[in-house]
Amino acid sequence: MQATPKTFNIVLIGQNNRLQYESLLFAASLRHSSPDFAGRVFVAVPQPGPLWSQDPSIQNEDILNALRQLDVEILPFDSQLFGESYPYGNKIEALLALPEGEPFVFFDSDTLITGDLNTVPFDFSRPSASLKVEGTWPRPTLYGPGFDGIWRALYQRFSLDFDSSLDTSQPHDYWRRYLYFNAGHFFYSCPRAFGERFRDYAQTIRDEDIPELAGQVLDPWLDQVALPLVIHSLGGGRDALPAGLLDGSVTCHYRLFPLLYARESDHVVEVLETVAAPNRIKKVLKGYDPIRKLVIQRKGHKIRAMFDRENLPQREQVIRNKIKAKGLWMR
Template identity: 80%
Template sequence: MQAQPPKFNIIIVGQNNRLQYEAVLFAASLRYSSPNFQGRLFVAVPQLGPRWHHDPSIQNPDVLKALKQLDAEILPFESQVFGESYPYGNKIEALSALPEGEPFVFFDTDTLITGELADVPFDFDRPGASLKVEGSWPKPTLYGPSYEGIWSALYRRFGLDLESSLDTDQPEDYWRRYLYFNAGYFFYKCPRLFGERFLEYARAIRDENIPELTGQNLDPWLDQAALPMVIHSFGGGRDALPPGLLDGSVSCHYRLFPLLYARESDHVIDVLETVAAPNKIKKVLKNYDPMKRLVIQGKGSKIRDMFDRNNLPQREQVIRKAIKAKGLWLR
């Protein structure tokens, strides 16, 4: 008899900006594409406090109603460390509000679920994260230190073994040799354990005077600087999931709607436009201009016609410039 896959929760972050509309779209795509998902869907929402000048919580009644209809649970949390100064820190601090000891998968809110999540063979004892990543951090300076010097200093600071994290098939001092993830998704067996360590490492990297980090930009890269060591410390790595599932056939981290229409597969577009079509969803999404014009009014097809998905420009900046020239860069 085949073992039942482990039950797990999903967490995304929502607040009183574009994320609330992306949260509705994420939830709709989850219910459409993954009918066998048995866990809970949490929309973690930061609350007004000293680290926010304005109330960041979701207040739009139509958004809240749509999320409830999609069986998404609002999960309030307090911003103790980051808040408005570093909103990416929401994904770190929200983990403390999740049920302790229950496996979780975090997704960035600008993600669509495009396949059956219940079929993904998660091993929640070995954490992993998105490998859809470029060498965005660190950026070694002319006079050093090198990639090796920067990552060695960080691994030493947290008492971790750098050597066992290296991909030795990659050239020395090439960024892919070092463990590096996009924080667009990550998973583990307990959100409290993962979140506490993520917060510890991120605070230390931000606040301590680590000489090797002089001149390195940590905004917005702080989460991605800390994440590899968090995952390595719990015994995870770059091989935690089979390739081609998350950031592949099962999920799509689209980031911005113009880029989605330019780059993603026909299946992703079909999922997007199908889940946005019901009136109860459409009336919510039309309050966010990129969704209104590109998805609901169909102008995304104009972007789609501009590009050959089998021969896209190598540089994203070229795609952006072409879309802007047509007046369709909406974000």
């Protein structure tokens, strides 16, 4: 496997909502868990424009100052295709504002760095993305094509070789047979090349009449429908990284703080509470209720005591309902 370049860029999305607090926690966890990381760290921020009814940019000066103290660069970008109607499109359009030709890793803002990122053997010539994914899309209809027909139509639309994308160890028309990722992280050698293709594929899937997609819901799944096509077209795949590092010992995509306390390891909780503790960080994070109550006031440990992490309910909804019943659900 190709050695990791000495430096690569990190990008995540920041916005005038919970993402601004999550991005600060991400940056603090990176500096804590991977102090020798030498690449640039960008928080990409959508700018006001016709696709937003309100200003989406980070306007909280305390957050902006805290990010800068962690050597984070604020990267403004314009929304030209998605904006408020599909905010997941931020991760697509932000790529076009990154330095061209420099390897990058995108992370969702609701991620913590829990280990040394420099130990991950990225081969940036072979893009990939998070395999911490469930079979959320497509949902074949009774009279329509199955998984095979839907995915085959998409590969054919972009003149891609469908058969070479398949995991033939999995059964026909079972979702794991088909290339599918969580868009919580992905990487490649050039953000512009990746971003332009991601944008073009997503726009085509959204706007064109592709008969096999009739009855399929694309919101919020559009980014995860286009992503495997982009990765396959650029020579990547599902086996580009060793298992157990990203979404494992090095990163944690926690999604929501109640779920973090219910499900994640003691080490993840320790990292979260350690990086939120310094006064210069804590006083800023207090502006967001879930962090203030669950992390800073330690009410998350009440959630933690409700679950056996060796024997968690299989369905996330069961976890959510149990937390809600105790009045501790917040997002």
